[in-house]
Amino acid sequence: MDSSQKQQKLDEIAAKIASCEVCENLCKNCTNPVPGEGNPNALVLFIGEAPGAEEDREGRPFVGSSGKFLTEMIELIGLAREDVFITNIVKYRPPNNRDPFANEIQECLPYLLAQIKIIQPKLIVFLGRHSMNIFLPELTISRDHGKPVKKGGQVYLPLYHPAAALYNNSMRETLINDFKKIPTILKKIK
Numbered sequence: 001m002d003s004s005q006k007q008q009k010l011d012e013i014a015a016k017i018a019s020c021e022v023c024e025n026l027c028k029n030c031t032n033p034v035p036g037e038g039n040p041n042a043l044v045l046f047i048g049e050a051p052g053a054e055e056d057r058e059g060r061p062f063v064g065s066s067g068k069f070l071t072e073m074i075e076l077i078g079l080a081r082e083d084v085f086i087t088n089i090v091k092y093r094p095p096n097n098r099d100p101f102a103n104e105i106q107e108c109l110p111y112l113l114a115q116i117k118i119i120q121p122k123l124i125v126f127l128g129r130h131s132m133n134i135f136l137p138e139l140t141i142s143r144d145h146g147k148p149v150k151k152g153g154q155v156y157l158p159l160y161h162p163a164a165a166l167y168n169n170s171m172r173e174t175l176i177n178d179f180k181k182i183p184t185i186l187k188k189i190k
């Protein structure tokens with residue numbers, strides 16, 4: 001699939017997300033769906049938890065304060081947001097930023113899996129334990145952050161969530177140091 005075919009498929013998924021009404025509590029209480037955005041050929045795919053208020057307003061992932069921090073770290077390793085793909089497990093903002101319910105995660109998961117299948121990233125980076133738990137439930141974020149894991153032919157990297165690290169100096173430093181490992185990890189993946 002070339003880049004424009006991939007983009008077309010990603011657009012089709014975004015349209016399906018926009019017309020999805022399965023989780024009424026989510027789609028009826030939000031402003032915009034947030035399907036994710038970025039390069040259809042991204043080598044790195046970032047997966048957060050769910051959109052927050054700013055993301056809901058703009059219909060774009062990670063554009064609030066934790067998003068600014070994420071963008072800074074992406075630039076720190078010599079990439080731009082346009083080079084990577086950024087999305088969430090859940091594509092609609094949960095009311096009052098509550099954690100998504102298990103059924104909401106399960107309903108949204110096929111969209112994320114379809115995005116992964118199209119993009120075929122070399123590396124999937126989990127932003128926080130929620131996305132990590134879906135793919136690697138055997139791991140613990142406090143123990144396993146910053147360590148790449150290969151499972152079923154896919155390489156994953158669990159990281160602390162930027163929102164958790166934003167106002168915690170030691171976690172922030174750890175997250176930045178873990179983030180800086182991404183270029184080396186990418187080089188090692190065939």
Ligand code: URA
Pocket residue numbers: 048049050051052055060061062063064066067088163
């Ligand atoms: N936190 C997330 O997990 N995702 C976003 O898009 C923004 C904040």
